[in-house]
Amino acid sequence: MDGRQLVVTEYDPRWAGQFDELRRRIAPRLGGLARLRDHLRRNPDDVRRYSELKTALARRFHAHDEARLRYAEAKSTLVEQLIAAASRPA
Template sequence: MTGMIVVGDYDPRWPERFEDLRQRLAPHVADLAVSIEHVGSTAVPGCAAKPIIDLDIVVAEDATMPALISRLTEQGYRHEGDLGIPGREAFQAPPAAPEHHLYSVVTGSRPHLDHVLLRDYLRQRPDEVRRYSALKVALAQRFRADCQGRRDYSRAKSVLVEELVAKSYVARAAGEP
């Protein structure tokens, strides 16, 4: 892939794509998972995003991870480790599956809360969604869709992401959605 990173307007079909992926995964992990969550920008109505669904398989405790990793591997997923985020396990989707990012987290852990609190915070704040979307669109025009470009894109948006995550924790502490 040598073109530019693609960030497009919100697609109202993204929740359906998530549900399709959730239904594909659920039979294989239902006895291990607390939930399967739609996270990331595609889970926020109105948010510009790369057209790739992000999912979290949420488990009750870390001791469940080896069994979950084994089950997902049997389904063709490739375990990629934590990719630098302790407490979150990442998986590469099988080649024949629709493109998506799959993670596993322990309920209530920092990686789990970062994902769901940010999602829920943005769902309630269209002004922040517009701000975040504008940054992502601008950055996508600057970086190529190769490994280095994707890393640079992620780094460039990380300051705003960290700010929004911090605001989501403050909102949670204040009892706000």
């Protein structure tokens, strides 16, 4: 490993709090993407909708630059709806 060492340590229960703090610091910079991620983790029906759309779009648009843009545009309406749902109070 080019001079570096991999050190494995026992689990430290403080890690959960440290990761929560890191997530709180990073989330504002991610904007709606962090809210979308968290929303999808809690809502399996929306995961299914999102997955089905992404699969259909992947079949429709191929992996060259212009198609990627059309792919992103085509899924933007659902993404915006899911981010809005994630932003509403529970």
